[in-house]
Amino acid sequence: MFLLARYANVNENHFQLEEVSVRTPVVLICGQGDTDSTAEVLARATGTAVVRHKYDGQVVVRSVTTSSGTSEWPIELVRGCVTCTVRQDLLVLLRRLHRRSDIDRIVVQLMPWLEPEPVCWAIGNVVVHVGPGYIDGPAARDVRVEAVVTCVDSDTWLDQATGDDGLEDGRTVAQVVVGQAEFADALILDRPHAQTLKVLRRLAPRARLTVGAERVEVALANLEPDSRRGRSGNPHDPLLAGQPSLDADGDVGLLLFCARRPFHPRRLHDALDVLLDGVVRTRARLWLASRFDDVMWMESAGGGMRFEYAGRWLAAMSAQERAYADPQRAALAAADWHDQLGDRHVSIAVLVCGAQPEDIVDALRAALLTDEEWDRPTQWSSYPDPFGDWHEDPCDDMAEHVGDISTSHEGEDR
Incomplete structure (x- = not known):
């Protein structure tokens, strides 16, 4: 863990030394929209590493892309579960990447049907053993969730969000796409769609909405002060978070x-x-x-x-x-x-x-x-x-x- 020393003025004659933990920011990209283009835009920034996991039907392949190139590594399935395998590998990987001097930001491009909320919870709560030189603990010892970016396919999202199609794991398509959008700090649509925008502004009023992957850095630089940044809610929180419009707009x-x-x-x-x-x-x-x-x-x-x-x-x-x-x-x-x-x-x-x-x-x-x-x-x-x-x-x-x-x-x- 790196420490940054700074001086804080206590009064005009005394100073005290503060130690501030420097954790590497993590941006999660999810959704059914153009996540590839969004990841490519974020990868242009100096010091950014992009992490991806893909399942080829037998093993999970992890790739890490930095300015020096892309490395790939096959990972055996844990208990036959793709999600468990990705989570376990990601949590350890985040702590390792934090130690690299050439990495200032980590972008994680999640698989299309992974939901960001349980991933963020795991970063903050699941204790992992990395190896010699590391203290056992959650990945949040070394990284922090800077933002969740959800990419929305404007042509299909609203139909998916109001439908009842199911996935093989028992979840419905609607539960996933609504959850991905609701948990977002920034929503990236591939094109304007009036009805979808009406819904998203009420579903995720704290999220920054924009159109086109090219504007994702601007969106991240202007997040709302009360944006989630990976924080989960609980059933006793106010049901209407943020300041959504209570006025009807058509239907x-x-x-x-x-x-x-x-x-x-x-x-x-x-x-x-x-x-x-x-x-x-x-x-x-x-x-x-x-x-x-x-x-x-x-x-x-x-x-x-x-x-x-x-x-x-x-x-x-x-x-x-x-x-x-x-x-x-x-x-x-x-x-x-x-x-x-x-x-x-x-x-x-x-x-x-x-x-x-x-x-x-x-x-x-x-x-x-x-x-x-x-x-x-x-x-x-x-x-x-x-x-x-x-x-x-x-x-x-x-x-x-x-x-x-x-x-x-x-x-x-x-």
Whole structure:
């Protein structure tokens, strides 16, 4: 690890020596667009190395291109998994390239169907053993993610993002292309496409949008101050990151649905089809009546949807547990805390492209508990739950949390 010494002025008579770790910047290129041209443009800069992995059906071939030429190296598959092989090789390679004096920036051109978010997470978290002279640790000891660049094929991206075609590994095409675009710091379109631009500005409002690979260096030099730079979000972050336009533009727009009462699990399950047609992305924190203390996270892209357990509501935690909660989550919860419900709520953000917002709102509102159901909380745990069986029955004191709440203003979208 290289260290840069600098002097910081403490007052007019004293100075202190600071040590600043110099980590090599990494730019990841992904997407279904012209990633080759983008990599070629970035490779022109002095001190830039471009890393690529290709699978020939038997082995993964890694290439590293610098000003002195290109070297290639075959790599045996790890457990028969191409993605695992690429990840393991890349993490070690990044640490080695950091030591080279002729390299000031590393550009990683990902394989077309690799998603950048898990790669960035691995750079920051997966401990690797490089060899003598290296301390075991993640690649982030030596490198930092400077930016994620996603290349968009303007002719096909929107159809892929709203479709339901599947990949061999179980993911859908929509989940990959939407995830690649949403995680980007810079989006490079091969040509202008009005409808695609409308969607991308709302899907990734913090990303710098530009047309043509030749402008990628300009885009990277002018990233937004709050751009991701490889940082993953979590289910408790604000659903509308950045400053996306909330005004509809033709049949493209953002819909935010919020409620202070839970969903009936069966009715919600039956209503979800409305989010799979004419919708690019749904991100939601859900409160189900059958799971009083648990947060469920829902995410959809095109015709694909997934659910996962996202921990417990802060109101269901002990004071000691809440002390370790994320400060931003705690602050957001405190701003809208309910005397009986705490932070329990429903919050859904939907990016529509063709769907009718009124149909979505009507379907979601109909899936909330009725006034009659709301007045019978002791029955909630017995509701049929088609979302899985990973939750123990709610505690017996559930009724005391909800019994005295007025029903006149519950279940409204806002």
